[in-house]
Amino acid sequence: MDYNFHDIEKKWQKYWEQNKTFKTSEDLTNPKKCYVLDMFPYPSGAGLHVGHPEGYTATDIFSRYKRMKGFNVLHPMGWDAFGLPAEQYAIQTGTHPSITTKNNCDTFRRQIKELGLSYDWDKEINTTDPGYFKWTQWIFIRLYNTWFDEKLQKGRPISELSVAAHLGTEEKIKYINSKRLAYYDNALVWWCPHCCTVCANEEVLNDGTHEKCGNRVERRNLKQWMLRIPLYAERLLKGIDKLDWPEGIKDMQRNWIGRSTGAEVDFKVEGLNINLTVFTTRPDTLFGATYMVIAPEHPLTDSITTKDQKSSVENYIKTSSLKSDLDRTDLAKEKTGVFTGRYAINPVNNKKIPIWVADYVLTGYGTGAIMAVPAHDTRDFEFAEKFNLPILCIQDPDVNDSEQKQRILDGKECWTEDGKYINSSDKVTGVDINGLNKEAGIVRITKWLESKKLGTSKVNYKIRDWLFSRQRYWGEPFPVIHWEDGEVTVMNDDELPLELPQLEKYLPGESGESPLANSEEWLNVVDKNGRKGRRETNTMPQWAGSCWYYLRFIDPKNDKLIFDSEKEKYWMPVDLYIGGAEHAVLHLLYSRFWHKVLFDLGIVSTDEPYQRLFNQGMILAFAYESETGAKVSGDLVEEREGKYSHKESGAELHQIVAKMSKSLKNVVNPDDVTSKYGADSLRLYEMFMGPLDVTKPWDEKGVKGVFGFLGRACRFLTNSENIFTGNEDPEVLKGLHQTIKKVEGDIESLHFNTAISSMMIFLNLATKKGKITTDTAARFTKILSPFAPHLSEEVWQSLGNNKSLAYEPWPDFNEEYLKEDNFNYPVSFNGKTRFNIELPVNLSKEEIIKIVLSDERSRKWIGNSTPSNIIVVPNRIVNIVIKP
């Protein structure tokens, strides 16, 4: 039979759909369960690109394999469909985003179905569906009504928060609000003038542009919803250790959380009855503190500044606040600052040191004030050099270069590594760490500070509160009402979902209000006592829906509960989660945070959502440019002996590898690939390109290669002349069992490229032999089926079966067949292989040595000398060492 992939694929896709072949089992008694999840896509108008099927194919292979291994598999797909593009389109055309979204989802669904992915479509979800975002709002209410008990390291219902009895009503509310995980407050936020919305710190790239649109963001002070994710920093950090995730991603999360240990130290301010508290990771360098710096926004700046310095400090604060609008990067590197006129007292030696204001100290981290140790901190060193502040070396550096050592000791170079302390004792205070090293110094100074009540050891985190609102239309509305008397309330669960109003215009307000503010009818509410209120006009960021979607997949149609908790207990955690590394920090961290809150509230049964995570690599594509840099579409390029030229003009072109983009004219559309080679070839090629986690370029020639393999498999296996009943040839049997073993191991470890190559090797062997048994053909078809499911079903049918092979048991391999009688030993002399010799596997080392030495070919290499050593590694190698 010819490989008519077009008919075969259509036929089986129809079969699977009609028979609901991949419907998730409702039987929760099978102890073997496997939840296999893809990062669900944002359904863009452009449709699928070849990057999507990479991860989807990987999880599909894994799911199909697990089903054959007898597991209950949950393998769902859905749409992360809130987002800006649909809203921008609505602004331009007036088309409601829900219509655009529906069309895009339809396209994505069709394209995905054409890949033969074994999703249970009955479990499909869409974050924009009120039946879904009802529960997103429900979770928000839970966040709002939860506080974090630091002692228990656990989120608890706000009703369990003890409030001091003497507080007045207003103070009480204020106190409670200060504890809620979700709170509404003024915040200095990043505003994107292009998108007309705020965005999270995490969404601003380090060149000061918005990651979504590439435009420069500005600072604005706005009332916004924030989530207190830093309270969970320690839990989020500790949880990482137990996860089966790529180490690189774990590191990125750890860095993002940014735990650092140190101490808070109080400095007396001369002439004022106040303390200035600093955070430092190096309390051991207190003797080297020669000045202090406070951030411009520090609450004490005003009171510390002396009359004389008042105007220059105020000027400085003004310019530095403007500067953050101008540029966060280049300008900010050049250090600036002014003297406050005031001095502080260094607690270890009672020395007077000047207090400066400088914006290299950040308000949001630590206490917003530092002690500056220029000799042992690069930033302080730069600042001190610029403003001629004293630099006192207090550590004899561990460095060999004597010139460098002298420069450091003279305070002419900064030293941040370890060394023995010098100049670090004081008779009056009694502190002395001279001669100690860093580790011991930190311990001793911290102890001393604590004993004198001058400081405490302290842990700080980089992670900040998460800005959780956007001034957009197409997002989840907050179930929140702001009342005229200033009270803020959340809606009752039974009032959910709060749906979006229909609008005529989707343009956001210029003042930073969302388009929702235009809908009077929706906006204004009155309670039963006639009190007027206004709904929250911000909507939730796109992260909200994806924070918990894996939970809804478990029970997507439940309209009474967020999910049935028996089902949740059964399916959680996600056993395998595959997606792009671009979500390494944000989505995965946010999602873990919500999950932990839900866990603390007893809503979910696991502490972590995603047990095993894997990131697929990006797929790049070749692009071609002319001398002038003009981009040329791939189909106009001719290759000859490694050189590229324009088919029409003949002009010389050069090849580059880059991200797929319209401007580079190198976008590969999966639809084109499936129509030309079929979905099985697309799937196989995506997996055969290389290891799943690396970035790799798309090459159509490679698709031809796997297409050839599938064609050969089809022709060979469906030709009855090649298939016989009887005893299998031992070589074929061995090859088959080797292949089963290899494919099984490779699927478990997600090494799909080598699994495919081993199946190619087997097919080459079978073709060479010309005939295999029905049993062999059946087993081979089974192991091929997760990779090329359409073709495998067809072959399976032609082998005389009338049911889908999706739930056929995975074939076992038999170690007996893998055993070899002989091993072809490479014989090397001084590590260089010279010849091979076939020997029985059970020979003793002595026997092997004897045979090898007596071999004629050995004489040539040994000559007249005597081997000084002979290494025999059974069934691996013989190495004869000859000293010249």
Next chain:
RNA sequence: GCCCGGAUGGUGGAAUGGUAGACACGCAGGACUUAAAAUCCUGUGACCAUUACGGUUGUGCGGGUUCAAGUCCCGCUCCGGGUACCA
């Protein structure tokens, strides 16, 4: 700057410290064909030989450990990703 990856033929890549280059693409030669496509067979790291069933060399660079290094250790170079005044 800091953290994490990576570097292997013309190309994508393979290799528990044990025969480097599996598998595939490409290329070359051959078969089939009037011809092309498709398909099938053979060869294919480089260099030197070519009478060989031959030799030399070879995994970014420089050292080291080892009987044996693509793999382990030390020091670099280049490329990719993340992050950045976080005290």
